[in-house]
Amino acid sequence: MSEHIQSHHADGVLTLTLARADKKNAMTDAMYGALADALSAAERDNTVRVVLLRAEGDMFSAGNDIGEFASIAMSGGKSNKGDAERNVVRFLHALASATRPLVAAVQGRAVGIGTTMLLHCDFVLLADNAQLSTPFVNLALVPEAASSLLMPARLGHVRAFEMFALGDAVSAESALAWGLANRVVPLYQLGTEAQAIAARLARQPLGALTETKRLMRDAELLKQQMDAESACFARRLQSPEAHEAFRAFADRRPPNFNAVAH
């Protein structure tokens, strides 16, 4: 388990905590690996009835670690792992295949995969200060985690396109109205409310819950969409536009896409 993912299992609830608050819980390869392992192990453990995803610090997640994006881009995308073995792919597939109910508790910003992972959660609680954003295009990238399918299905094309294309944050109130979340609660109540929902779900009959979830989602279709997105994402990582976006983030300046080829 990565030092930046904490795991706690009690009373049927497996709580997985993003614990890299000093870097705003930006997601590293090691964190994806630890989450993938934990979700896979949960599938084999009948004492896990619900998985609760939460985060330490003032925000849920700043999305993928941009330094790691830049390293992959600089290495020309070469990896000694096959696509299916990459930790991020294992994590995304584990989300798509999860049979246990997934509950998420989100405070502050949820950027990129911090938001797209919520599309795979079955019960989403937002603190009143939550802000959801998917600025893939701002980084010259494309949506992932089957969000190119799930986001328009959830919000309709025009809202989903705006979220992807402009990358602006959506408030907790709008996210609730648009069907991205079940509840908005005061920040100080987020932990206890999420625990209460997870505990309630853990008391429900697990067989009926998992069958209900299976009937509501097509895991194979989601994985196919993820794989199609990943292929496009990998190409975009090598683009001059993306290199400019990563340099700009490191230099703490706005990118200038007019000066580079696409």
Ligand code: COA
């Ligand atoms: N990848 C790597 N490091 C990140 C990061 C990311 N996605 N997001 C934040 N960090 C790091 C910062 O570099 C900084 O590190 P430092 O203290 O060593 O300088 C630290 O986390 C704190 O971030 P900071 O930007 O100072 O916090 P903030 O509260 O002012 O802003 C964000 C928070 C999330 C708005 C801002 O960090 C941001 O825009 N991050 C990038 C989000 C993004 O585009 N993610 C990819 C989506 S596909």
